[in-house]
Amino acid sequence: MADDEKEKPKKKDAAITQAYAKTRKSLIARLDNWEDQKTWDEFYQTYWRLIYSVAIKAGLRPEEAFDCVQETILSIAKQSKKKLYDPDQGSFKTWLMNMTRWRINDQFRKRKKDTAMVGGGWTDDRKTAIIDRIEDPNGDVLSRLWNVEWKKNIADAALARVKAQVSPKQYQIFDFYVVRQMDAQEVQEKLSVSMAQVYLAKHRVGAVLKKELAKLEDEID
Numbered sequence: 001m002a003d004d005e006k007e008k009p010k011k012k013d014a015a016i017t018q019a020y021a022k023t024r025k026s027l028i029a030r031l032d033n034w035e036d037q038k039t040w041d042e043f044y045q046t047y048w049r050l051i052y053s054v055a056i057k058a059g060l061r062p063e064e065a066f067d068c069v070q071e072t073i074l075s076i077a078k079q080s081k082k083k084l085y086d087p088d089q090g091s092f093k094t095w096l097m098n099m100t101r102w103r104i105n106d107q108f109r110k111r112k113k114d115t116a117m118v119g120g121g122w123t124d125d126r127k128t129a130i131i132d133r134i135e136d137p138n139g140d141v142l143s144r145l146w147n148v149e150w151k152k153n154i155a156d157a158a159l160a161r162v163k164a165q166v167s168p169k170q171y172q173i174f175d176f177y178v179v180r181q182m183d184a185q186e187v188q189e190k191l192s193v194s195m196a197q198v199y200l201a202k203h204r205v206g207a208v209l210k211k212e213l214a215k216l217e218d219e220i221d
Contacts, residue, residue, distance in 0.1 A: 044073055045160075046216075050153035051100050054145050055107070064107045072096075072103040092220050097146045104142075158212040166205050169193075173201035 048069050055065035076099055159179070163171050169191075176187045177198055184198050 040073070040077055043076075044069075046157045047073070047096065047153065049156065050149050051103075053149045053153070054100060054142070055104050057145050057149075058104050058142060060104060060107050064111065068100070068103045068107050071106065072100050075099055075103065093146075093150060097143070100146075101142055154213070154216055158209055158216055161212045161215075162205060162208045165208055170201040170205055173198055174205035177202055178206065 051069045051072050052065050055068040056062065060068060076096070079099075166174075173187060173191060173193060176182045176190065177184060182190075184195060187193070187198050188195060
């Protein structure tokens with residue numbers, strides 16, 4: 001692979017990281033007069049990638065997807081102040097999906113309006129089809145996207161919390177052996193560790209991960 005091809009994923013990741021930081025800062029600023037910003041910052045860090053990933057796969061551009069992230073979380077914060085979420089009416093997972101769905105639709109409508117204003121029309125059948133399917137109350141395209149990304153996001157969020165609680169070396173061993181599913185002997189050789197260290201990291205980090213997954217489930221409930 002050419003060097004410039006190798007650099008593309010790195011540049012993309014850097015751009016996403018930069019946009020994440022900018023969106024987070026803007027969001028916190030807009031929550032300036034509200035109580036418990038730390039809670040909303042943690043909420044943002046837990047769910048931003050889920051919302052972003054689904055928005056991208058629904059057909060939004062990166063900048064539109066980040067707008068969707070911010071507007072979704074702001075809407076949730078406003079509803080929380082008014083206590084509009086009722087657990088008896090459905091799960092948090094479904095509620096968050098619907099909040100995200102509405103903000104995705106907002107971005108498509110905004111794009112459609114902006115395109116019409118410059119005289120370009122709305123002739124992209126592929127994108128039109130995407131929003132039509134998402135807006136269709138009988139459609140399940142976004143629901144399927146959401147379920148796949150939800151599972152991945154919960155696992156990633158738990159791993160991020162684990163990473164802050166264990167040593168870098170133990171996390172690296174766990175990442176190689178459990179997450180990437182490398183052979184134990186290969187992990188030994190790559191990281192210059194003993195077999196005992198490999199199994200110890202699997203046990204210790206795995207226990208912390210299990211605890212964090214349970215905490216996330218409790219928070220969701």
